[in-house]
Amino acid sequence: xxxxxxxxxxxxxxxxxxxxxxxxxxxxxxxxxxxxxxxxxxxxxxxxxxxxxxxxxxxxxxxxxxxxxxxxxxxxxxxxxxxxxxxxxxxxxxxxxxxxxxxxxxxxxxxxxxxxxxxxxxxxxxxxxxxxxxxxxxxxxxxxxxxxxxxxxxxxxxxxxxxxxxxxxxxxxxxxxxxxxxxxxxxxxxxxxxxxxxxxxxxxxxxxxxxxxxxxxxxxxxxxxxxxxxxxxxxxxxxxxxxxxxxxxxxxxxxxxxxxxxxxxxxxxxxxxxxxxxxxxxxxxxxxxxxxxxxxxxxxxxxxxxxxxxxxxxxxxxxxxxxxxxxxxxxxxxxxxxxxxxxxxxxxxxxxxxxxxxxxxxxxxxxxxxxxxxxxxxxxxxxxxxxxxxxxxxxxxxxxxxxxxxxxxxxxxxxxxxxxxxxxxxxxxxxxxxxxxxxxxxxxxxxxxxxxxxxxxxxxxxxxxxxxxxxxxxxxxxxxxxxxxxxxxxxxxxxxxxxxxxxxxxxxxxxxxxxxxxxxxxxxxxxxxxxxxxxxxxxxxxxxxxxxxxxxxxxxxxxxxxxxxxxxxxxxxxxxxxxxxxxxxxxxxxxxxxxxxxxxxxxxxxxxxxxxxxxxxxxxxxxxxxxxxxxxxxxxxxxxxxxxxxxxxxxxxx
Ligand code: WT7
Numbered sequence: 001x002x003x004x005x006x007x008x009x010x011x012x013x014x015x016x017x018x019x020x021x022x023x024x025x026x027x028x029x030x031x032x033x034x035x036x037x038x039x040x041x042x043x044x045x046x047x048x049x050x051x052x053x054x055x056x057x058x059x060x061x062x063x064x065x066x067x068x069x070x071x072x073x074x075x076x077x078x079x080x081x082x083x084x085x086x087x088x089x090x091x092x093x094x095x096x097x098x099x100x101x102x103x104x105x106x107x108x109x110x111x112x113x114x115x116x117x118x119x120x121x122x123x124x125x126x127x128x129x130x131x132x133x134x135x136x137x138x139x140x141x142x143x144x145x146x147x148x149x150x151x152x153x154x155x156x157x158x159x160x161x162x163x164x165x166x167x168x169x170x171x172x173x174x175x176x177x178x179x180x181x182x183x184x185x186x187x188x189x190x191x192x193x194x195x196x197x198x199x200x201x202x203x204x205x206x207x208x209x210x211x212x213x214x215x216x217x218x219x220x221x222x223x224x225x226x227x228x229x230x231x232x233x234x235x236x237x238x239x240x241x242x243x244x245x246x247x248x249x250x251x252x253x254x255x256x257x258x259x260x261x262x263x264x265x266x267x268x269x270x271x272x273x274x275x276x277x278x279x280x281x282x283x284x285x286x287x288x289x290x291x292x293x294x295x296x297x298x299x300x301x302x303x304x305x306x307x308x309x310x311x312x313x314x315x316x317x318x319x320x321x322x323x324x325x326x327x328x329x330x331x332x333x334x335x336x337x338x339x340x341x342x343x344x345x346x347x348x349x350x351x352x353x354x355x356x357x358x359x360x361x362x363x364x365x366x367x368x369x370x371x372x373x374x375x376x377x378x379x380x381x382x383x384x385x386x387x388x389x390x391x392x393x394x395x396x397x398x399x400x401x402x403x404x405x406x407x408x409x410x411x412x413x414x415x416x417x418x419x420x421x422x423x424x425x426x427x428x429x430x431x432x433x434x435x436x437x438x439x440x441x442x443x444x445x446x447x448x449x450x451x452x453x454x455x456x457x458x459x460x461x462x463x464x465x466x467x468x469x470x471x472x473x474x475x476x477x478x479x480x481x482x483x484x485x486x487x488x489x490x491x492x493x494x495x496x497x498x499x500x501x502x503x504x505x506x507x508x509x510x511x512x513x514x515x516x517x518x519x520x521x522x523x524x525x526x527x528x529x530x531x532x533x534x535x536x537x538x539x540x541x542x543x544x545x546x547x548x549x550x551x552x553x554x555x556x557x558x559x560x561x562x563x564x565x566x567x568x569x570x571x572x573x574x575x576x577x578x579x580x581x582x583x584x585x586x587x588x589x590x591x592x593x594x595x596x597x598x599x600x601x602x603x604x605x606x607x608x609x610x611x612x613x614x615x616x617x618x619x620x621x622x623x624x625x626x627x628x629x630x631x632x633x634x635x636x637x638x639x640x641x642x643x644x645x646x647x648x649x650x651x652x653x654x
Contacts, residue, residue: 010455011466011518013508014592015440015536017397021404022436023413027386031433033296041447048448049476053077053288056327058091060257063284067474072494072501073481074474075261076285083255084264084283085128085161088326089121090255101331104305104354105150108197108337115150117329120157122251127151127158127223129249130240134189134221138163138256141266143187143219145169145178145209147196148336151225151242152312153322155191156265160283163258167266167278170313171196172611175211177276181268182216184278184483190216191242193225194232199338202228210235260284266483267315269421277492278483279421281318285476287327289425293446294324297415297429298358298387305384307333308360309347314612315421316391319477320360324425339365344372348380359407360389360417363399364613370402371548371571377406385409387432390416392613394517396539400439418442418517420503422493424477427451428515440539441514449475451515453507458497466508466518466533470500506533523617525554525562530595532564534617537598540591541566544584546574551607551615555600555624563599565624567607576603600624 023031041048050066053076063080092100098118105113115123136142142159144166146152152168159166167185169178182190190213195204206224210233213219224234225242234241261282268276300306306325310316325332333354339347347369351359369376388408390400395416404414414437418428427449428442435443445451450473453461461467478501481489496502506518518524518533525532534552541550549569554562568584570576581601589597608616621627 010461010468011506011508011524011531011533013464013466013510014532014596015539016510017438017440019397019401020436020438021413023433024411027413028433031299031431032301033299033431033433035431035434037296037431037447045448045450045473049076049288052292053080053284053476056288056291057082057284058087063260069474071499072490073486074285074478076282076474076476077260077288080260080284081257082260082284082287083161083163083257084287084323085124085157086255087287088157088160088323089117089124092117092329093121097329100329102326103150103153103332103334105334106336106350107149108200108335108341113150120154120326123150123154123246124157124161125251125253126246126249127154127242128161128253130223130246131158131162131164131189132253133245133249134223134240136162136164136189138258138262140164141185141187142166143169143178143182143185143190145171145173145190145192145205146225147171147193147198147203147205147227148311148334149193149196149225149227150334151191151193153326153334155223156312156318156322157326160264161253161255163256163262165263165265167268168313168318169268170311170611171205172313175208178208179212179215180276181278182212182219184268184276185266186218187216188218188220190219190222191225192222193227194230195228197228197337199341202230204228204232206232213238258283261480263480265318267318267421277485277488280480280483281424281477282480285478286424287323289475289477290319290324291327293426293429294320294330295328296431297417297426297446298360298389299432300325300328300330300358302329304330304357305333305354306330306358306360307335307350307354307356308389309335309339309365310360310362310391311612315424316360319425339368343376344369345376345379348377348382351382351385352380355384357384358387358389359385360391362392362613363390363395364393364609366390366395366399366403366407367542367549369407370399371569373572374406382407382409385412388412388414390414391419391426393615394519394535394539395440396535396542397439398539398542404439413437414439416440416442418515422479422503423471423475424479425475427471427475428517438510438514441510441516443514445515449473452500453509453515454497454500458500461509463509463513464511466506466531468497468521469503469505469507469515469517470497471503472500523553525552525564527554527562527564527595528560532596536592537564537566537588537596540588540596541568541584543591544587546570546580547584548572549607551617551620552598553617553621553624555621557599564596565600565602565620566598567602567604567620569604569607
């Protein structure tokens, strides 16, 4: 092919979505956020954040300077002192909200707990006093490795109360992942549990912790929650039961004032190299932007029952189960277990039982529900739902519409929220009472956020084109760095385009200026000189009535450089066949154009995903190429790869 690559757009714009959904007049009339937020923030973004920092945060010492920006290092609200746990708990109790429910917690086996703001404050104080007994002080790091039980947010807030930083390690990670992170953070104490419930079975955690602690010299002691009650091995002098060391403490523990830039937490994300990156978040700017976005993106009101169905082990849980909602004195739902236990309507039962009014979850969950069909949600009264959110990946238009119709009753606005562990809070999203949505588009940057789509030279791509997503201005909840590695921080995020933060994602802007996220640029394929994003082909496949989910990768090809290889999961009741494979390939060609017709198409019962639900295209590429598999330690279900690989010999070919 004699195509001059420089004459091609960075990423082709292939899919055009014409359907639009304006907010209803009733919703707009009652919505908290109005369109003038955009103008206010554009006029003076520092003043915009300063005003909100005065209003939303209770300061022990007011800040002096809004922003010190020494690119790429930001300091927000310097001179100020606050305590994050005070802002999430004490001040609500002081103004009479002590009896308001902070969390309705539901265990997978059906046990429940209700914690009011007063209960939570008392428990956080006891846990903080226990940490202090184990020697934890302001500036120390504490590792947390727990299932989704109330003691997890309690442990995080207890650290914040002392001015210590936590690092939460997702409960699905291995002993090795745990010890790597503990060692990188040099954590003093580990808070863990004997285990938790998942898919009807008790899943042990403490034996992983024991294995990890064999090589973590910084750890002085552990606190262990007894969730399963089965009895486990405790190491004398090192391990302490939560129900002993926490329970015997005083429920008074004065919050330690910290500077605005005190580290609140570290959260590790896997990089392209083996060593995970410890993303640093600090106190005031993070709390401000988490609470602001939580309120305006979800239109949260005092009487809402809000459920973010993520795991607290990910940033979504940090910002939108713990810090944002608690700073706003919101009543939340927290669920321990799996969406299919005991059956596929578990979530809808919870929505009905607790009259959940706001639901925030990932496209991977929505597609899993879609695969099971409409009958599960149809069995339940979901009329309490008034706002739906999506996060973690691009949501395909068909999944968006399914969510809208079957969960939101055709009535609830959907907010597709783009952000990252590094950004700390939602940066691109509709405002539900303002924005006319388009299924599959995260729409516009939030007020105060400067987003652009640029070409390889860093120049803005005109409307209608695709390119690299960048941020052109600091924001309060931005990462402050990679723990202990300023050079890696600079080179990972700030060197590709000088003066800009490069998010690693591709995006396009349509002629109306709407942003469409196209996935990680590492996943972009090059088909005969056309740079094509996998998400558009996946969305075209999911658009077919037989398909529940699809993943697309590039496979090397002698003629076109790369050829499109599609892995397809069918909806319940659909049978794979050669005829259907042909039909699906034609469907993509019809929806997008012949350039996008998959050369290879394989039906599969499942896809390899990370534990946060992202498709591991790297592994699919290995399978497509028939290569030995790369690192699989972050894979949720290692068997999936074997199942797919066994079948890949029989992939269809043109
Ligand atoms: C990456 C960040 C944000 C919290 C959970 C994931 C992808 C996230 C969207 C969205 C399209 C999205 C991006 C981003 N992503 N939200 N609404 N539409 N893509 O946090 O693990 O740090 O992942 O998730 O690729 O860069 P994370």
